[in-house]
Amino acid sequence: MASATGISGKRVLIVEDDFLIAEQMRHAIEAAGGRVVGLVRDVEIACDVIDDGQLDVALLDVKLGQEDSQRVVAYLKERRVPFIVVSGYERSTLPRCYGNAPYYGKPVLEEDVLRGLATVLAERTSRFRL
Numbered sequence: 001m002a003s004a005t006g007i008s009g010k011r012v013l014i015v016e017d018d019f020l021i022a023e024q025m026r027h028a029i030e031a032a033g034g035r036v037v038g039l040v041r042d043v044e045i046a047c048d049v050i051d052d053g054q055l056d057v058a059l060l061d062v063k064l065g066q067e068d069s070q071r072v073v074a075y076l077k078e079r080r081v082p083f084i085v086v087s088g089y090e091r092s093t094l095p096r097c098y099g100n101a102p103y104y105g106k107p108v109l110e111e112d113v114l115r116g117l118a119t120v121l122a123e124r125t126s127r128f129r130l
Helices: 019-031 043-052 070-078 110-128
Strands: 011-015 035-040 057-060 083-087 103-105
Touching (some): 011 019, 011 043, 019 110, 035 043
Parallel strands (some): 011 057, 083 103
């Protein structure tokens, strides 16, 4: 398993509609050396940030107010950006589009999220290594 220091210098998008959770994750990511490029609670804005192409990984909630994040998942997959899911919904209830993405049920420990982000980044790097 990768260590949380694996996110140092990496650009992270946080898609979360709960302000306190989003801020908690932002602080943890920045303390681990990551750079939060977006802290968004809206599908449209999340897709705009993804379109800019300036991110390495995303932290994604399933439900964003009255919307769900399936469109965000599609954008991330199209651009081959890894993501982890943090949700209050049971994994078994998630739509198929979330696939095998790492999943953490709320409430979640910051350390678990950091390890999850580091792991998907390490897996992405190893896939593209020559």
